[in-house]
Amino acid sequence: MRRFLALLAIAAPAVAYAQPQLLGADEFHALTEGRTLTFADRSGWTGYEQYLPNNRVIWLPEGGDCKHGIWYPEGERICFLYEDSDIPACWAVFQNDEGVTVISSDLGAVQDVVNSTEEPLQCPAPGVGV
Secondary structure (H helix, E strand, C coil), X not given: CHHHHHHHHHHHHHHHXXXXXXXXXXXXXXXXXXCEEEEEECCEEEEEEEECHHHEEEEEXXXXXXXXXXXXXXXXXXXXXXXXXXXXXXXXXXXXXXXXXXXXXXXXXXXXXXXXXXCCCXXXXXXXXX
C-alpha cells in the first residue's frame, strides 16, 4: 500500500500538469497578439487567424475570403465578431503541455492550434475591392 501511495504522489503532479488550463483574456492576448495562428480539426485545416493590436483580427477560413473583426472576453469565453455578422462566435480556449485547443460554445466544434507564426495574412484592407 505504501508503494502505491508513493507512486500516486509522484504521478499526481504529472497528471495535474497535463490538465488543460482555461485561458482568460490576458493569457489569450499574450498568446496571440502579433501572431497568425493556424487552426485544424479532425478533418484537416480550418483556417488562419491573424491577431492585431487593439483586439482586432483577420480570419481566413478554408476555402473563403478574409474577414476582419474583433475579439473580446465574455465570461470565461473569447468571442469574435466579424464584419459580415451580428452574431458573435464564442470559444473556450484551453492550453496544456501539448498545445492549444478551442471549443465552440455554440456548436461544440473542437479545433487545435497547429502552427503559430509572425507572418501576416495576405488580405486586402477592408473595403478595398478588385
